Amino acid sequence: MYITRTFRLSALLSAFCLSTVAQATDVTGAGSSFVYPVLSKWSQAYSQNSDNRINYQSIGSGGGIAQIKAATVDFGASDAPLSTEDLEKSGLGQFPSVIGGIVPVVNVEGVEPGQLKLDGETLAKIFMGTIKTWNDPAIAKLNPDLSLPSANITVVHRSDGSGTSYNFTNYLAKVSPEWKEKVNFGTTVNWPIGVGGKGNEGVSAYVKQIKNSIGYVEYAYALQNKMSHAQLKNAAGNFVEPNSKSFQAAADTADWSSAKDFNLLMTNAPGADAWPITATTWVIMYKEPKNAERSKVAFDFFKWSLENGQKDAAALDYVPLPDSLVSKIETYWESEFKN
Amino acid sequence: MNMSERLYRTRKIKNMIAMTLSSVAAIIGLGWLVWILATTLIKGGSALSLTLFTEMTPPPGADGGLANALFGSVLISLLALAIGAPIGILAGLWLAEFARTSRLGTVIRFVNDILLSAPSIVIGLFVYTAVVIPMNQFTNGSISFSGFAGGLALAMLVIPVVTRTTDEMLQLQPASLREAALALGIPHWKVTLQILLRAAKAGVVTGVLLSMARITGETAPLLFTAFGNQFWNADLFKPMASVPVTIFQFAMSPFETWQALAWAGALLLTIFVLLLSLLSRFVFSRKRGAQ
Amino acid sequence: MSATTPYNPATARDVREQRARRDTRHDRWFRLTLLTAALLVLLVMLGAAFSTLWGGRLAFSTFGWSFLTSAEWDVVNGRFGALVPIYGTLVTSLIALVLAVPVSFGIALFLSEIAPPWLRTPVASAVELLAGIPSIIYGMWGLFVFGPFMAQYLAPFINDYLGSLPVIGGFFQGPALGIGLLSAGIILAIMILPFITSVMYEVFRTVPPALKESAYALGSTTWEVCWDIVLPYTRSAVVGGIFLGLGRALGETMAVTFVLGNSHQLSMSLMMPSSSIASVIANEFNEAYTDLHRSSLIALGFLLFVVTFIVLMLARLMLARMSRRAGN
Numbered sequence: 001m002y003i004t005r006t007f008r009l010s011a012l013l014s015a016f017c018l019s020t021v022a023q024a025t026d027v028t029g030a031g032s033s034f035v036y037p038v039l040s041k042w043s044q045a046y047s048q049n050s051d052n053r054i055n056y057q058s059i060g061s062g063g064g065i066a067q068i069k070a071a072t073v074d075f076g077a078s079d080a081p082l083s084t085e086d087l088e089k090s091g092l093g094q095f096p097s098v099i100g101g102i103v104p105v106v107n108v109e110g111v112e113p114g115q116l117k118l119d120g121e122t123l124a125k126i127f128m129g130t131i132k133t134w135n136d137p138a139i140a141k142l143n144p145d146l147s148l149p150s151a152n153i154t155v156v157h158r159s160d161g162s163g164t165s166y167n168f169t170n171y172l173a174k175v176s177p178e179w180k181e182k183v184n185f186g187t188t189v190n191w192p193i194g195v196g197g198k199g200n201e202g203v204s205a206y207v208k209q210i211k212n213s214i215g216y217v218e219y220a221y222a223l224q225n226k227m228s229h230a231q232l233k234n235a236a237g238n239f240v241e242p243n244s245k246s247f248q249a250a251a252d253t254a255d256w257s258s259a260k261d262f263n264l265l266m267t268n269a270p271g272a273d274a275w276p277i278t279a280t281t282w283v284i285m286y287k288e289p290k291n292a293e294r295s296k297v298a299f300d301f302f303k304w305s306l307e308n309g310q311k312d313a314a315a316l317d318y319v320p321l322p323d324s325l326v327s328k329i330e331t332y333w334e335s336e337f338k339n
Numbered sequence: 340m341n342m343s344e345r346l347y348r349t350r351k352i353k354n355m356i357a358m359t360l361s362s363v364a365a366i367i368g369l370g371w372l373v374w375i376l377a378t379t380l381i382k383g384g385s386a387l388s389l390t391l392f393t394e395m396t397p398p399p400g401a402d403g404g405l406a407n408a409l410f411g412s413v414l415i416s417l418l419a420l421a422i423g424a425p426i427g428i429l430a431g432l433w434l435a436e437f438a439r440t441s442r443l444g445t446v447i448r449f450v451n452d453i454l455l456s457a458p459s460i461v462i463g464l465f466v467y468t469a470v471v472i473p474m475n476q477f478t479n480g481s482i483s484f485s486g487f488a489g490g491l492a493l494a495m496l497v498i499p500v501v502t503r504t505t506d507e508m509l510q511l512q513p514a515s516l517r518e519a520a521l522a523l524g525i526p527h528w529k530v531t532l533q534i535l536l537r538a539a540k541a542g543v544v545t546g547v548l549l550s551m552a553r554i555t556g557e558t559a560p561l562l563f564t565a566f567g568n569q570f571w572n573a574d575l576f577k578p579m580a581s582v583p584v585t586i587f588q589f590a591m592s593p594f595e596t597w598q599a600l601a602w603a604g605a606l607l608l609t610i611f612v613l614l615l616s617l618l619s620r621f622v623f624s625r626k627r628g629a630q
Numbered sequence: 631m632s633a634t635t636p637y638n639p640a641t642a643r644d645v646r647e648q649r650a651r652r653d654t655r656h657d658r659w660f661r662l663t664l665l666t667a668a669l670l671v672l673l674v675m676l677g678a679a680f681s682t683l684w685g686g687r688l689a690f691s692t693f694g695w696s697f698l699t700s701a702e703w704d705v706v707n708g709r710f711g712a713l714v715p716i717y718g719t720l721v722t723s724l725i726a727l728v729l730a731v732p733v734s735f736g737i738a739l740f741l742s743e744i745a746p747p748w749l750r751t752p753v754a755s756a757v758e759l760l761a762g763i764p765s766i767i768y769g770m771w772g773l774f775v776f777g778p779f780m781a782q783y784l785a786p787f788i789n790d791y792l793g794s795l796p797v798i799g800g801f802f803q804g805p806a807l808g809i810g811l812l813s814a815g816i817i818l819a820i821m822i823l824p825f826i827t828s829v830m831y832e833v834f835r836t837v838p839p840a841l842k843e844s845a846y847a848l849g850s851t852t853w854e855v856c857w858d859i860v861l862p863y864t865r866s867a868v869v870g871g872i873f874l875g876l877g878r879a880l881g882e883t884m885a886v887t888f889v890l891g892n893s894h895q896l897s898m899s900l901m902m903p904s905s906s907i908a909s910v911i912a913n914e915f916n917e918a919y920t921d922l923h924r925s926s927l928i929a930l931g932f933l934l935f936v937v938t939f940i941v942l943m944l945a946r947l948m949l950a951r952m953s954r955r956a957g958n
Contacts, residue, residue: 028484028578030566033916037592040569041398047570055578057567058588060916062924072475072483080919159892159903161705161917187917188705195809196891196903198913199591202773209778209808224593291480316399316594354851358744364736365745368827369753371820372760375771379763426667433664447668449942450675456877456938457678458908460915461931464685465678495674502671503874504829507867511836526653528660545832549761549825556764559883559912583764587884590770605767609759616758 024051025297031064031077034163034218035281038098039077041312042305052297061163061281062187068092068284074294076284079163080187081263093287093336095262095329096280097302099319101219101247102168103277105227107207108134108148112228114241117142119233120175120268120276126214127155127172128179129193134212142233149212156206156215159196161187167279168216171267175276216277219247220317234276235268242275247319250278256328280321287337299333306330376609383606386599391607396569396585399594405604407571411486411579412555415565418490418575419554423497424547428536430498431505431543436531439510448506454499463560466492471564486572486579489565493557497550504546508539552612558583582608679935686929688922697929703894703905705914710926712933714894718811718904719937722886723879725815725900730823731872737823738830742860743852754831761824769888772817777889780816781808785901788812801900812900814890821885822875829871833864869949873942880938883908907934 029039036058043054059067061078068076069090082094104123106116118126122138125131131138134148158165169185183189195210197203200221207215207227214230219242222229231239240246253271254264266278283302289295306329310320321329390404397403430447438444466488475483512535520530536543561567566578567585582604590601683690689697689710700711737757741750785808792802837860845855861868891903892913905913907930918924 026577028566033588033591036588037399037594037597040396041400043569044398044401053570055568055570057562057578057584059562059566062918063563063916065919066924070472070475071480072471160887160913161915163917166917184706186706187919188914190704190706190894196893198769198773198888198892200593201591202888205773205777209781218593220593224595350851350854354853357739357853357856361736361739362744364733365740365753368733368737368757368760368823371823372756374775375760375763375767375820378771378775379767426670429664429667430671433661433668437661437664438668443668447672449946451671452873452877452942453935453938454671454675454678455874456879456881456934457675458881458883458911458931458934460883460908460911461678461682461934464928464931465681468681468685469677495678498671498674500874502668503870507829507833507870508836511833511864511867513838527657531660542832542836545828548758549828552758552761556766558764558766583766586764587766590766605764608764609767612761612763613755613759616755 024053025293027052027054027075027294027298027301028073029054029056029064029075029077029283029298030059030067030073031284032061032079032163032281033058034079034100034279035077035097037220038309038313038316038318041316042301042309045309045312046301046304050300052301054298054301060161062161065284068286071286071290074285074291074298078282078284079279080166081261081265081282082284084260084263087261087284091287092284093261093332094282094284095332096251096321096325097283097305098313099247099251099266099278099280099321100317101242101250101275101278101319102164102171102216103219103222103242104214104216104230104232105204105207105222106214106230107210107228108151108212111146111148113226114229114231115143115146116228116230117233117239118230120171123232124172124176124179126153127157127192127194128176128182129155151212154210154213155191155194156197156203156210156213157191157194158200158203159198162199163187163279163281164200164216164218165189167265167267167277170265171277174268223317232276234272234274235270236272236274238272240273240275244314244319246273246275247278248322250274250276251280251319251325252322256325262329262332285337289338299337303330303333379602379606379609382599382602383604386603387606391600391603395571396580396589396600397596398569399592399597401596403596403600405582405585405600405607407568408580408582408585408604409607410571410573411565411568412582414573414575415486415489415493415561415579415581416551416554418487419493419497420547420551422490423494423550424501426494427498427501427546427550428505428543430502431546432509432531432536434502434506435509436527436535451499451502454495455503458559459496459557460559460562462495463492463563466495466560467563482576484564484566484578486565486575486577489561489579489581490575492560492564493554496554496557496560497547500550500553501543501546504549505539505543508542508546509535511542512538548615551615555608555612556583558587562587679932682928682932682935686925686932688925689929692922693926697926698933701894701896703910705918705923708920708922710922712907712930714896715905715907715910715930716933716937717896718814718890718906719880719908719934720941721811721900721904722814722818722890722906723876723941725812726818726822726879727872727876729816729819730826730875733819734823734826734830734871734875737827738834739856741831742834743856754828757824757827757831759824760820761828765821765882765884768817768821768885772813772885772889776817777808777813779808780813789901801898809889809891810899810901810903811890814886814904814906815900817885817889818879818882821882822878825878826871826875829874830864830868833867833871834860837863865953866949869945873945876941876945877938880941881908881934883912887912907931907937 039056047053064076064078067073135150166187169189173180173185197206200217203215203217204221204225207213249271250266250269254266254269268276306326313320394404395407470488520534561581561584568578568580586601586604589597701713702709702711788802845859887909890909892905893903911927915927
């Protein structure tokens with residue numbers, strides 16, 4: 001009795017709303033929390049020039065993949081790319097949307113942001129527990145000008161599954177064979193040592209609380225929380241600072257042409273100025289749309305955002321895709337998607 | 340004489356210790372409350388403003404409010420209560436009036452206890468597989484995530500709480516009340532609804548309030564059912580924003596404007612529950628006074 | 631008497647009979663409606679349990695019984711075992727109950743017997759308010775406020791004084807991180823406190839005044855009235871309230887997730903990070919890419935039903951024994 005009453009109520013309500021917004025198309029997307037801020041910014045800006053609305057919700061990359069496969073959303077977004085077989089099996093295509101970086105952050109007395117220099121192998125050894133103190137010769141060799149304490153290092157990592165961990169561990173696996181063999185990479189790995197914090201917030205909080213600790217967070221968190229980041233030695237052998245230039249350099253020099261469906265992680269990119277832990281989020285859509293109208297609006301939105309959304313992205317500490325990559329994506333759209 | 344005096348003294352001392360401990364317990368319990376409330380108030384208070392109720396959830400860095408999320412939360416919670424509370428009360432009545440000792444009653448009481456502790460994310464997944472996916476296939480993609488599905492998921496959290504408290508409260512009613520009414524020849528359903536339920540009203544309402552308090556803050560069951568929406572939406576069959584989901588998404592972001600909104604949302608939820616509880620108490624104390 | 635008896639013209643006796651018949655019919659309908667609602671509860675539970683069993687079938691068929699006995703949780707190599715989360719769930723809930731039940735009883739007692747009437751309503755509303763704070767706020771409060779407090783003040787104290795004790799000392803040794811089984815247990819205790827308290831307070835008030843007053847008239851102290859009169863009278867409802875709290879503790883997700891640490895190492899110390907069933911699901915479900923990982927997480931959800939089933943069964947047996955003893 002109550003249920004029917006509610007049904008009638010909701011039918012009334014929906015009739016009321018349908019009459020007001022019937023002409024607009026609502027597109028739904030879900031997935032990675034990493035792109036949530038920038039997508040919501042783009043979506044708001046886009047809706048000011050159009051009747052159509054893009055509703056994106058962050059439910060996690062794994063959730064995004066599951067939802068697009070179940071076709072409950074019009075596009076998914078994931079921090080890890082799908083393999084070509086996987087894409088073909090479900091009739092999906094994917095392309096990068098925006099770039100961000102992952103930054104090692106430390107809390108060591110007397111170490112200012114950007115002063116500490118590390119290379120991949122040392123970083124792997126610290127996260128493995130083989131380097132135990134800050135005055136270890138391996139760290140001292142990279143930092144001849146810094147006087148580091150003899151204190152024990154506390155490692156802070158993510159406790160929840162995340163794209164940040166995925167890219168970070170992928171980098172460590174690329175530069176350290178020992179890491180690859182013992183830990184390998186994934187959204188959640190069996191960390192040999194350390195404390196787990198929930199989310200980027202959790203990791204930043206612990207690094208700030210625990211003296212002599214090291215962790216890794218998304219670039220935006222390091223900036224907003226004014227944390228002390230480290231410089232990293234990249235594949236070309238140069239020490240680089242994390243910033244939009246070095247992230248873009250990584251995206252520019254990554255070997256996209258040999259990666260079908262953009263199935264490539266940008267970690268340890270070869271460019272001379274490339275930041276070694278650079279990541280992107282892939283947008284995943286059906287090649288043959290389930291709903292042509294909504295799919296068309298979604299493409300229009302992404303085209304608009306790749307071309308006009310760069311300033312908004314930069315304001316939120318993301319890095320727009322380099323032009324070379326944008327044109328590759330547009331070619332991919334032409335050849336792969338039916339629209 | 341001496342012995343009874345000593346006994347009297349130990350009894351008094353025991354009483355004093357117990358009373359002190361219970362007062363201390365009350366102070367500790369309130370201490371946590373003050374601590375958590377102070378955190379919420381300090382962090383949320385600074386973001387409180389009228390625009391919270393008039394503007395939509397903004398992108399990071401911009402000003403905005405929680406209007407769409409507040410509206411969605413109210414609608415979804417009301418729907419959940421409208422579905423869950425009657426079912427819970429009826430089921431509780433059945434347990435207390437017709438199945439006090441029967442085997443089916445024992446089983447359902449037990450099942451209800453298990454349901455109480457089902458992690459809310461599991462309930463969300465259940466509604467996702469049982470409602471969202473079929474609806475999506477049935478309507479060929481035009482309805483998938485919806486406020487309606489969110490309401491159903493929350494209703495499943497309401498039911499066990501209300502069932503349990505209704506059952507308990509009715510069982511506590513003195514048997515003489517029931518027997519006197521039945522002896523007057525009043526039909527059983529009238530006795531149950533108009534005498535027993537009325538007598539147990541305060542307790543039953545406490546149960547409904549507890550369940551309301553439980554669902555106002557639930558994030559996990561809404562994520563895969565009501566989903567979320569950064570725009571205004573009053574259509575129950577479209578994705579709908581809610582305050583907990585917004586808090587969850589905003590609180591863990593690096594942007595100060597979003598974090599402030601998250602704390603403001605938390606403060607609003609807390610104030611809402613406070614008002615609810617005060618209101619119900621006020622109504623009841625007045626009713627009692629009039630009798 | 632059946633409802634299909636043909637209709638008779640109205641006479642005084644017939645009216646009475648008719649009314650009796652109508653009442654019976656209404657009663658039958660009433661009973662049926664109530665039964666349907668009760669069966670709905672059963673249906674929801676079965677639906678939820680079966681949907682987790684179905685979703686977890688891949689994990690169960692891959693690992694068999696070792697899913698229960700293995701402490702390994704290796705996402706990269708796809709090997710999953712639920713021992714640590716089960717252990718963590720039980721331990722955190724136990725800590726929460728041990729802390730929350732006496733405090734709740736104390737508050738309920740304070741409210742119903744000690745506090746002056748003008749203080750009762752505000753304090754009771756305030757406690758109820760604790761139940762209304764969204765669990766994610768508890769989590770964030772745990773992370774930003776309580777965690778550091780625990781690491782700085784409580785943990786060293788516990789380490790020094792309890793950690794050096796023989797036998798139980800092992801439970802309290804560990805680094806002062808501020809996260810771990812004990813922190814999670816404390817946060818859970820705070821969360822379930824209002825549930826238990828408000829049920830207790832509510833049922834304490836239902837005790838007929840005549841009972842209490844007679845006891846007072848015989849010279850009982852307040853404590854004796856509570857312990858020997860009020861508590862036995864309300865025992866089943868009090869235990870019900872505790873179940874309500876225990877249920878919440880077993881399944882609580884968001885708050886625990888922030889302070890438990892999600893570590894899959896089995897460790898005896900309460901100061902070490904661990905994981906609970908609900909926290910593992912919340913931490914990893916969103917970012918679980920492989921079918922096996924997803925399935926294992928849903929299988930964990932099913933295990934939570936089983937764990938709850940067993941815990942409640944034990945509690946019920948205990949209650950039955952208690953009431954048998956009381957009957958003697």
